[in-house]
Amino acid sequence: MQLEIDKESLPVYEALASDVRLRIIQLLSKNKMNLKQIADTLELSSPIVSKHVEKLEQAGIIRTEKIPGKSGLQRVSFLKVEHMEINFPKKIQDSYAIHETSVPIGHYTDYDVLPTCGLASSKEFIGILDQPKYFMAPQRVDAGILWFTQGFVEYKLPNYLNPDEQLHQIDISFEIGSEFPLANSEWPSEISFSLNGHEMGSWISPGDFADKRGKMTPDWWPSKLNQYGLLKTLQITSAGTYIDGDQISDLTINDLDVSIDGWTLRIEVREDAKHVGGVTLFGKKFGNHEQDIIFKLYYI
Secondary structure, three states, rough: OOEOOHHHHHHHHHOOOOOOHHHHHHHHHOOOOEEEHHHHHHOOOHHHHHHHHHHHOOOOEEEEEEEEEEOEEEEEEEHHHHHHHHHHHHOOOOOOEEEEEOOOOOOOEEEEEEEEEEEEEEOOEEOOOOHHHHHHHHHHOOEEEEEEEEEEEEEEEEEOOOOOEEEEEEEEEEEEEEOOOOEEEEOOOEEEEEEEOOOEEEEEOOEEOOOOOOOOOOOOOOOOOOEEEEEEEEEEOOOOEEEEOEEEEEOHHHOOOOOOEEEEEEEEEEEOOOOOOOEEEEEEOOOOOOOOOEEEEEEE
């Protein structure tokens, strides 16, 4: 589950702001339980526990279903969410001018991928799934989502800096996740990034998410398939390279040749990765964020 700092996420924050509800989550992470079992374990009355369970249901954290029991139907609750991430508003670099480029995820200029793999536009799948040759299809430029288990996709974009402009920072943001044949929220994948041949570092994606539909994901896309990723931002600064504030390498702005005409970004899952769990990229018409790959140059 991915959360924002907004009103829509308030029910989740409120649901977590209770010791009793946190204990219920801990219990359901181990086993499915009915209301009486939860109440007995917590040594609370069933009416009190029922109110807490309802709060967690409204937040989408747990789900309760009716199943046959010894005395007829009984309501059994289970944990629906295995991962949460909170996206804070991005800090604006007021002191710098910005060149910003949006790159559709289907506009890669090179690739080498292994199945499971595929692409889809906002209307339909592109080509036949799990056949890498369809990554060459002309319709790929319309892709709103792409995925592969191992290999890379590479994007080229222009360097809009003028000779008299001094580069201070590069931000690259995208919505990304692992790749599992359907979906699996616990499916780690080590994803590596490079820029103009320089290793930026790697990040381990925790999973491939389908616990709820993506906000932008089109209606035709099957609910059993991955629905959204995590919004991540790579930052190359004068002190090193970071992903969402965590340093992943010592590569700095000073290590880059800023006089070149273009940038080449590679997103890759290598054969020798710690976790070969694939990668899924979400464009502006899929996932939770209405954006493609955003490339920002901060300069003076």
